[in-house]
Each structure stands twice: as C-alpha cells, then as structure tokens.
Amino acid sequence: MSEQIASELPSSAASVLAIGLMSGTSQDGVDVGLIDSDGERIAQLGATACRPYSNAERTLLRRATAAAANLTDRTARPDVVAEAERLIDDAHAEAVESFLIANGLQRGEVAAIGFHGQTLIHRPERRLTLQIGDGHALAARLGIAVVYDFRAADVAAGGQGAPLAPVFHRALVRQLNCPLPVAVLNVGGVANVTYIDGQQLIACDTGPGNALLDDFLRLHTGTPLDTDGRVAASGTVDERTIERLLQHPFFTLPPPKSLDRNEFRGFLGETLDGIGVTNGAATLTALTAAAVARIVAHLPRAPASWIVAGGGARNPTLMRNAGGAARAGIRRVSPCCRLVDRYTGGASFRLSRSAQPAPCRSHFPARLARRVR
16 A cells, blocks of 8 residues: 555644554454554554454354455445454454453543454455445444544555555654664565655565465364464475465565465465475465565665564564575564564554544545544
C-alpha cells in the first residue's frame, strides 16, 4: 500500500486513545492493542492482549477461507462464510470487553476502534479483497466508533491494499536509535517488510510467512505451529526445493506487491511429499528466510538495521536462517532495534490497527476505511 496517512494529517490533530484489533492470516486469535496517537506520532503505547481461537473456531475459519477461494463478489456470504463472520464479530467484541475490564478503561475514554476483520481472500490483481467482520454490529454492541474495511478502497483503486502497517512502523522507528535505513519485518501468515530511510517509505509482502509451515505441521502432526522452531531445527533443508520455489514470478516483482495466504499452495504442489516432517519444516522455514533475502535487491540500498516482529520473531530457527542470509544483503538483526518482547508477536500489527482510526475519524474515511458508530 502506498503512503497515504501521515503526509495528509494536519499537524494540529489531537492525540486520542484508540484500540486496534487484528486477526491475522495465521488464524490463531484476536490481538488487541491500545495506543495514544494522532495518527502520525505515537504519544504512548498502551496495553496489549490476545483472545485465542479454540480449535473448533480455527477449523471454521479454515473452512471459510477454502469456501471463499472462488468468490468474485466481496459482499457474498455463503453459509460457512456467514457463520465465520458471526464468529469474528463475537470474538472481537469479547476481546474488547475483556480488555476494557482488565485495564480499567471506560468505553467513553476510547475514541475509536480499528477493526481489521479476518482476511479470507486477497487478490489485488483481480481488484478483490475480503475481510469478514461487520463493523456496524461491533459498533452497536460496544457503543464505540469503529473504523473498518481498511483494504477494499485501495484495492478497488488499483492498489495492493497491503501491507497496512508502514506508517505505524515509521512512527515507531522515530523513537528508536537505529542506523538507517531500517527494515521492519513482520512474519505472520504472510511476511511483509517496511523499508524506512528518512522520509522514504517502501512496503510490500516478501513471500510466505508462517502459513505454509503451520498448515504443513497441522496436516502431518496435528499441531498447528513449530514451537520455538524445534521441528525445523531437527531437519535438513532441501536446497533444490528452495531453488524451485524461488522461481515463482512473485519474487521478481518490485514493490508494491502483496500475496494471498494460499498463493503458494498450488505452486508447492506435491514437492514436500515423502520428504519427512522435520525436513519439510526445515525447508519451509528456510523458504521464508530466503524470500526475505530476495526483497533486498528491490530496495534502494541494503538495510543497516532490521526489526523483526510477528509470530516468526519467536522462532529461533527462522531467525538464524534470516541472519544467515547475509550474502543476500541481510546484514544483521540489530539488538538495539529488536522490539521489546511486549511488542513482538502480534502486538506491532495490532497497535498499527489502533493507530489507523485517529486520521480516519474525520479526514479520509472514503479513501482508506469505513467508520460507523
């Protein structure tokens, strides 16, 4: 997504408290974050929380994602998609209600909620993106203004609609002592990067994040993630498979570019059949790191510092693979720029959702999002 917010926000805009909600393509839960911001500057980062999905809820979301694969109308709600949307509304409302109680907040203290919803399909080349979640229903239940549907307007106008967090990333980097240029890498279901060098801001998806690995392990072990990267660490990377997968045309495209969660499933095909669980996990983990390395050639210059966030930041095997890609331009993951543990994982992205409502409240809801009370 191109930069649209910070450059247009009047400098006199008041700082407000906002809550950000994010349910990412890893489909593991609803992340909640509080921020005090005017949409350009961060006055204070507040509390964070997570409302995890149960196994049954994750199964429903996977079924809805599969059912949405052939949709051409983003307003369509086949039965399982409608059921999943009700789940998303209820889970997000529950997350906010619990968060307010846990942090002693009154509803009137919160100016707005940024509600991303759950992405089921993202095909910007077809000018189609669908994030289920009814902003009107959430606003009615909570009694707080809700800003939602962040991606659709940009995609309809020919943009990528992703990533959404670069303006937040720049505001965060301004508060850190990092050598420039800085790259903020978010490894969720899909991985994305924000490149920051002074006023220069570039952002795009880099390739598969955790989604392929999570799906592979769920299929073969029944466990939906590689805790601490232990499975991948015990396997051997199939370098020929990595080379083949890196032939996907996505990797030759310059920014801006973005991916659907399941874009690589068909391309992967039966490549990992017979490879074994540990070797398969090792190969998919290495693919994520290799994809990140590939993006460096598309940047104006190699980043001097990397900040790593998202669930992948907590996978030591992935972090070692990324650090080992120095020959491709990733120099280091700088300790001075590593987000403190409180803001790794989903927190960086959910806080970016909470930074969105401040400018959207009165200046450009039609361009970036819809707002309801």
